[in-house]
Amino acid sequence: MKHRICSKCKSSLPISKFYRRGRNGLQGLCKLCSKANWSEYGEKWRKLYPEKKRLLVRNSWNKLRLKVFEALGHKCKRCGFTDKRALQVDHPNGGGNAEARRLDRAGNGGGWRLMKLVIANPLKYRILCANCNVITHAERLAARHNSNPCVIWRRPGIGADRNKRRGARLGNNSASLPKGRKVTHQNLK
Numbered sequence: 001m002k003h004r005i006c007s008k009c010k011s012s013l014p015i016s017k018f019y020r021r022g023r024n025g026l027q028g029l030c031k032l033c034s035k036a037n038w039s040e041y042g043e044k045w046r047k048l049y050p051e052k053k054r055l056l057v058r059n060s061w062n063k064l065r066l067k068v069f070e071a072l073g074h075k076c077k078r079c080g081f082t083d084k085r086a087l088q089v090d091h092p093n094g095g096g097n098a099e100a101r102r103l104d105r106a107g108n109g110g111g112w113r114l115m116k117l118v119i120a121n122p123l124k125y126r127i128l129c130a131n132c133n134v135i136t137h138a139e140r141l142a143a144r145h146n147s148n149p150c151v152i153w154r155r156p157g158i159g160a161d162r163n164k165r166r167g168a169r170l171g172n173n174s175a176s177l178p179k180g181r182k183v184t185h186q187n188l189k
Protein backbone atom coordinates (compact mmCIF):
# COMPACT_ATOMS: atom_id res chain seq x y z
CA MET A 1 0.00 0.00 0.00
CA LYS A 2 1.21 3.47 -0.81
CA HIS A 3 2.31 5.57 2.11
CA ARG A 4 2.78 9.26 2.54
CA ILE A 5 4.40 11.36 5.24
CA CYS A 6 2.23 13.93 6.98
CA SER A 7 3.91 17.33 6.97
CA LYS A 8 2.74 18.06 10.49
CA CYS A 9 2.99 14.92 12.60
CA LYS A 10 5.70 13.42 10.33
CA SER A 11 4.26 9.94 10.51
CA SER A 12 4.11 7.72 7.46
CA LEU A 13 0.51 6.74 6.81
CA PRO A 14 -1.46 4.92 4.09
CA ILE A 15 -2.87 7.37 1.57
CA SER A 16 -6.39 6.58 2.77
CA LYS A 17 -5.52 8.63 5.87
CA PHE A 18 -5.21 11.80 3.75
CA TYR A 19 -7.94 13.97 2.34
CA ARG A 20 -7.86 14.65 -1.37
CA ARG A 21 -6.84 17.89 -2.97
CA GLY A 22 -8.25 18.48 -6.42
CA ARG A 23 -8.82 15.55 -8.71
CA ASN A 24 -5.69 13.51 -8.16
CA GLY A 25 -3.78 15.26 -5.42
CA LEU A 26 -3.65 14.69 -1.69
CA GLN A 27 -3.33 17.15 1.13
CA GLY A 28 0.00 17.50 2.91
CA LEU A 29 -1.57 16.94 6.32
CA CYS A 30 -3.08 13.64 7.42
CA LYS A 31 -6.79 13.57 8.21
CA LEU A 32 -6.23 13.82 11.95
CA CYS A 33 -3.86 16.78 11.71
CA SER A 34 -6.13 18.44 9.17
CA LYS A 35 -9.12 18.11 11.50
CA ALA A 36 -7.06 19.43 14.41
CA ASN A 37 -6.01 22.40 12.28
CA TRP A 38 -9.59 23.16 11.36
CA SER A 39 -10.89 22.96 14.91
CA GLU A 40 -8.03 25.20 16.05
CA TYR A 41 -8.94 27.64 13.32
CA GLY A 42 -12.60 27.48 14.35
CA GLU A 43 -11.71 28.15 17.95
CA LYS A 44 -9.64 31.19 17.01
CA TRP A 45 -12.40 32.45 14.75
CA ARG A 46 -15.03 32.09 17.46
CA LYS A 47 -12.83 34.02 19.87
CA LEU A 48 -12.09 36.75 17.32
CA TYR A 49 -15.69 37.23 16.22
CA PRO A 50 -17.97 36.33 19.13
CA GLU A 51 -20.87 38.35 17.74
CA LYS A 52 -20.63 36.59 14.34
CA LYS A 53 -20.51 33.27 16.14
CA ARG A 54 -23.62 34.17 18.14
CA LEU A 55 -25.40 35.14 14.93
CA LEU A 56 -24.46 31.84 13.27
CA VAL A 57 -25.72 29.88 16.25
CA ARG A 58 -28.97 31.85 16.35
CA ASN A 59 -29.50 31.44 12.61
CA SER A 60 -29.00 27.71 12.63
CA TRP A 61 -31.18 27.42 15.74
CA ASN A 62 -33.95 29.37 13.98
CA LYS A 63 -33.62 27.18 10.90
CA LEU A 64 -33.89 24.07 13.05
CA ARG A 65 -36.95 25.47 14.82
CA LEU A 66 -38.55 26.25 11.48
CA LYS A 67 -38.01 22.66 10.38
CA VAL A 68 -39.71 21.50 13.58
CA PHE A 69 -42.76 23.63 12.75
CA GLU A 70 -42.77 22.31 9.20
CA ALA A 71 -42.80 18.77 10.59
CA LEU A 72 -45.38 19.30 13.35
CA GLY A 73 -47.52 22.20 12.16
CA HIS A 74 -47.45 25.89 12.89
CA LYS A 75 -49.97 26.18 15.72
CA CYS A 76 -50.97 24.78 19.10
CA LYS A 77 -52.73 21.44 18.63
CA ARG A 78 -55.04 22.15 21.58
CA CYS A 79 -56.16 25.77 21.21
CA GLY A 80 -54.83 26.90 17.82
CA PHE A 81 -52.53 29.61 19.18
CA THR A 82 -50.04 30.67 16.47
CA ASP A 83 -47.44 33.02 17.97
CA LYS A 84 -44.27 30.98 17.57
CA ARG A 85 -42.57 32.76 20.46
CA ALA A 86 -44.72 30.73 22.84
CA LEU A 87 -45.04 27.45 20.93
CA GLN A 88 -43.30 24.43 22.39
CA VAL A 89 -42.78 20.77 21.63
CA ASP A 90 -44.88 18.43 23.75
CA HIS A 91 -44.52 14.69 24.30
CA PRO A 92 -48.15 13.48 24.08
CA ASN A 93 -47.33 10.36 26.05
CA GLY A 94 -45.39 12.12 28.76
CA GLY A 95 -41.77 11.46 29.57
CA GLY A 96 -40.58 14.86 28.34
CA ASN A 97 -38.51 15.55 31.42
CA ALA A 98 -36.90 12.13 31.32
CA GLU A 99 -36.04 12.64 27.67
CA ALA A 100 -34.64 16.10 28.33
CA ARG A 101 -32.45 14.64 31.06
CA ARG A 102 -31.29 11.87 28.75
CA LEU A 103 -30.38 14.29 25.94
CA ASP A 104 -28.78 16.82 28.20
CA ARG A 105 -25.02 16.66 28.51
CA ALA A 106 -24.19 18.54 31.68
CA GLY A 107 -26.61 21.29 30.80
CA ASN A 108 -25.56 21.52 27.17
CA GLY A 109 -27.12 20.87 23.80
CA GLY A 110 -30.26 19.09 24.99
CA GLY A 111 -32.49 21.41 23.00
CA TRP A 112 -30.61 20.78 19.76
CA ARG A 113 -30.70 17.02 20.20
CA LEU A 114 -34.40 17.13 20.97
CA MET A 115 -35.15 19.25 17.87
CA LYS A 116 -33.27 16.78 15.69
CA LEU A 117 -35.14 13.86 17.26
CA VAL A 118 -38.43 15.66 16.67
CA ILE A 119 -37.66 16.24 13.00
CA ALA A 120 -36.72 12.58 12.62
CA ASN A 121 -39.87 11.23 14.44
CA PRO A 122 -42.61 13.86 14.01
CA LEU A 123 -45.36 11.43 14.99
CA LYS A 124 -44.05 11.11 18.53
CA TYR A 125 -44.45 14.82 19.28
CA ARG A 126 -46.88 17.69 18.90
CA ILE A 127 -46.85 21.47 19.12
CA LEU A 128 -48.54 23.10 22.09
CA CYS A 129 -48.51 26.68 23.28
CA ALA A 130 -46.86 27.35 26.62
CA ASN A 131 -50.23 27.55 28.40
CA CYS A 132 -51.60 24.31 26.97
CA ASN A 133 -48.28 22.61 27.64
CA VAL A 134 -48.39 23.48 31.33
CA ILE A 135 -52.08 22.60 31.57
CA THR A 136 -51.79 19.19 29.88
CA HIS A 137 -48.76 18.44 32.01
CA ALA A 138 -50.73 19.30 35.16
CA GLU A 139 -53.70 17.22 33.99
CA ARG A 140 -51.50 14.25 33.21
CA LEU A 141 -49.89 14.36 36.63
CA ALA A 142 -53.19 14.99 38.36
CA ALA A 143 -54.62 11.91 36.66
CA ARG A 144 -51.63 9.88 37.69
CA HIS A 145 -51.73 11.07 41.29
CA ASN A 146 -55.51 11.17 41.38
CA SER A 147 -55.59 14.73 42.62
CA ASN A 148 -56.73 18.25 41.87
CA PRO A 149 -55.64 19.41 38.40
CA CYS A 150 -55.36 23.01 39.63
CA VAL A 151 -52.15 22.11 41.42
CA ILE A 152 -49.13 22.33 39.21
CA TRP A 153 -46.96 19.33 39.84
CA ARG A 154 -43.24 19.61 39.61
CA ARG A 155 -41.02 16.68 40.19
CA PRO A 156 -38.67 17.67 42.97
CA GLY A 157 -34.99 17.85 42.21
CA ILE A 158 -34.95 18.36 38.45
CA GLY A 159 -33.41 21.80 38.66
CA ALA A 160 -31.20 20.80 41.54
CA ASP A 161 -29.99 17.76 39.60
CA ARG A 162 -29.03 19.85 36.65
CA ASN A 163 -27.24 22.42 38.75
CA LYS A 164 -25.30 19.65 40.40
CA ARG A 165 -24.18 18.26 37.06
CA ARG A 166 -23.40 21.72 35.76
CA GLY A 167 -21.38 22.33 38.89
CA ALA A 168 -19.44 19.13 38.27
CA ARG A 169 -18.68 20.27 34.74
CA LEU A 170 -17.38 23.60 36.00
CA GLY A 171 -15.30 21.83 38.59
CA ASN A 172 -17.10 23.06 41.67
CA ASN A 173 -19.83 21.58 43.79
CA SER A 174 -23.41 22.69 43.89
CA ALA A 175 -22.89 24.38 47.24
CA SER A 176 -20.87 27.17 45.59
CA LEU A 177 -23.46 27.93 42.92
CA PRO A 178 -25.31 31.19 43.43
CA LYS A 179 -28.54 30.74 45.31
CA GLY A 180 -31.71 32.05 43.73
CA ARG A 181 -32.39 35.68 44.48
CA LYS A 182 -35.03 36.25 47.07
CA VAL A 183 -37.79 38.26 45.47
CA THR A 184 -38.59 41.25 47.61
CA HIS A 185 -40.68 44.26 46.90
CA GLN A 186 -37.55 46.28 46.19
CA ASN A 187 -35.77 44.16 43.62
CA LEU A 188 -38.97 43.66 41.68
CA LYS A 189 -38.91 47.35 40.71
Ligand SMILES: [Zn+2]
Pocket: 006, 007, 008, 009, 010, 011, 029, 030, 031, 032, 033, 034
Ligand atom coordinates in the same frame (compact mmCIF):
# COMPACT_ATOMS: atom_id res chain seq x y z
ZN1 LIG B 1 -0.48 14.16 10.72
Ligand SMILES: [Zn+2]
Pocket: 076, 077, 078, 079, 080, 081, 128, 129, 130, 131, 132, 133
Ligand atom coordinates in the same frame (compact mmCIF):
# COMPACT_ATOMS: atom_id res chain seq x y z
ZN1 LIG C 1 -52.66 26.17 23.23
